[in-house]
Amino acid sequence: MSATVTATVYTSHVPAIGVAIDLDKTDEPYWQPLFAGYEPSRQWMADNTPDVIILVYNDHATAFGLDVIPTFAIGTGARFPIADEGWGPRPVPEVEGHPVLAAHIAQSVIQQDFDLTIVNEMAVDHGLTVPLSLLFGQPEAWPCPVIPFAVNVVQYPVPSGRRCLALGRAIRRALDAYDEPLRVQVWGTGGMSHQLQGPRAGLINREFDSQFLDRLIADPTGLSEMPHVDYVREAGSEGIELVMWLIARGTMADLAGGPAPTVRRRFYHVPASNTAVGHLVLT
Numbered sequence: 220m221s222a223t224v225t226a227t228v229y230t231s232h233v234p235a236i237g238v239a240i241d242l243d244k245t246d247e248p249y250w251q252p253l254f255a256g257y258e259p260s261r262q263w264m265a266d267n268t269p270d271v272i273i274l275v276y277n278d279h280a281t282a283f284g285l286d287v288i289p290t291f292a293i294g295t296g297a298r299f300p301i302a303d304e305g306w307g308p309r310p311v312p313e314v315e316g317h318p319v320l321a322a323h324i325a326q327s328v329i330q331q332d333f334d335l336t337i338v339n340e341m342a343v344d345h346g347l348t349v350p351l352s353l354l355f356g357q358p359e360a361w362p363c364p365v366i367p368f369a370v371n372v373v374q375y376p377v378p379s380g381r382r383c384l385a386l387g388r389a390i391r392r393a394l395d396a397y398d399e400p401l402r403v404q405v406w407g408t409g410g411m412s413h414q415l416q417g418p419r420a421g422l423i424n425r426e427f428d429s430q431f432l433d434r435l436i437a438d439p440t441g442l443s444e445m446p447h448v449d450y451v452r453e454a455g456s457e458g459i460e461l462v463m464w465l466i467a468r469g470t471m472a473d474l475a476g477g478p479a480p481t482v483r484r485r486f487y488h489v490p491a492s493n494t495a496v497g498h499l500v501l502t
């Protein structure tokens with residue numbers, strides 16, 4: 220018996236997407252193609268709801284600020300309230316955690332030499348709630364527990380892609396050693412190319428994004444060697460969020476000697492606010 224990674228899911232987390240859902244604007248011409256692109260995944264997810272999601276995301280100076288900057292933080296609490304990012308908390312359900320599995324992952328991954336910060340209490344912002352809304356819509360309660368796994372990609376120094384992939388592999392080993400047969404999805408969120416600030420604000424790089432998706436699927440180890448400065452140069456200052464996708468990718472079977480993943484869904488759309496939206500479902 221062990222916990223199994225049944226799928227990995229990748230998606231951007233643009234806050235305006237959450238606003239469009241909350242204000243019922245998803246059928247407006249600007250948003251319709253974006254939400255249509257997620258519809259097959261929502262359907263697939265309804266048929267393949269996991270027991271637990273490990274949701275890798277970044278906090279945007281909501282739960283953490285310049286006073287405390289954990290590189291990797293795992294949410295071990297039983298519940299995580301929705302953050303107020305300045306306009307009031309989004310009208311979405313609170314996030315229920317999975318303290319037992321989260322504590323097990325912390326134990327295992329820390330003993331594999333990754334220094335996780337253990338967080339029992341934190342609010343979760345659009346980095347976590349927008350991916351849930353994209354894949355589950357507007358339920359009364361989220362359909363399964365979610366373990367928030369926050370990565371610092373906001374304040375330098377940020378972790379390397381290589382370290383993120385290795386961390387994903389360590390999480391997989393932790394799941395292998397868990398003594399309950401849970402079906403687990405690992406989500407990598409943020410990206411794709413976008414820059415919100417400075418002279419290059421508005422930057423989008425379709426070619427980079429397309430190659431990133433190709434390599435994430437077929438050559439994650441090679442992709443993990445890309446230095447962080449290349450993310451910033453090619454995908455913009457906030458494009459660095461993409462390193463988080465390598466954590467989710469590292470949990471897949473092929474990196475532990477198993478078969479290559481199957482692509483269930485691949486979608487790319489520009490624009491959503493200032494961001495190129497990318498999405499994958501791999502099993």
Ligand code: DHB
Nearest residue numbers: 232233234491492493494
């Ligand atoms: C936008 C994108 C982000 O990833 C974010 O955290 C905030 C804003 C945007 O495109 O507007």
Ligand code: FE
Nearest residue numbers: 232409457460
């Ligand atoms: Fe962001």
